[in-house]
Amino acid sequence: MSALIGVVLFPGTNCEYDVIEAIEALGARGQLIWHGDSSLGACDAVVLPGGFAHGDYLRPGAIARFSPVMAAVEDFARRGGPVVGICNGFQVLTEAHMLPGALQKNRGLTFLCQPAELEVVTSRSALTDGVEVGTRLTVPINHFEGNYTCDERTLTQLRDEDRVILRYRPNPNGSVGDIAGITNQEGNVVGLMPHPERAVDPLTGSTDGAVLLSALIRYASRAVVTATAR
């Protein structure tokens, strides 16, 4: 049976069907999960898609973090389950302290909607598993608050522990260290600003996003999710 990827729908999320269509085109199964649910069902991986969860009121991700489903997502991650936050989903993961740092407004206060050139920095994550380091990918970005920031100590730690997974080449939004995506220590929780689901069909200009989502599907198919926290 192909991997089942749960896609969380918060009020204001708007990329959920793009993610489901992309992963189904790549041979996995997708399933929507309502933010008010307290269980993830039988999912092999969870994606927090892009959009404006809870209207992005207060700060992007600040209110979504308290949605009932997030307790289940945190538990799933602690048990080794793959969790990927795309764009607004990345913001939710930082607000939930599942990933360090924060996303602030883009340098120059410009909303960016354009293809971004990326470089894979590590293959040690749920989204870059098996992808050769140095691979160049063109994947669209679409954000106002995508300028990743963290303190010096965290940045050093991210680099020392090989947790920066994607870098911009060149940097469109001012993020520290050209960071486009990071992972946790275990590699199973990933956040990134670019939208791989929008780069799967040749119709949209690039199919490089398929490299990342295929890696997630592979990773999810063999991830061992334990019954209790590791």
Next chain:
Amino acid sequence: MTRFEALVEVQLRAGISDPQGATIEKALPALGFAGVSEVRSGKAFRLAVEATDEEAARQQVDDLCRRFLTNPVIEDSAVTIFGPSCS
């Protein structure tokens, strides 16, 4: 229990770039405002809390700031407690 009013001012921490504040500052000379500097943008919240005394009210608002109203990675907050207020 007494009702206290609180003002929470949130601003970006020192060292975190504030493009909104910088853009406002850059626009000022063109509008005829000379000699205005150090513009920092932020947000403010007003709220009322029921607490036994001012210290307890402050603790509750501080906790609210830390866990929800601010993102401590990039923001600081200043809390002013007014009251007790009549309600």
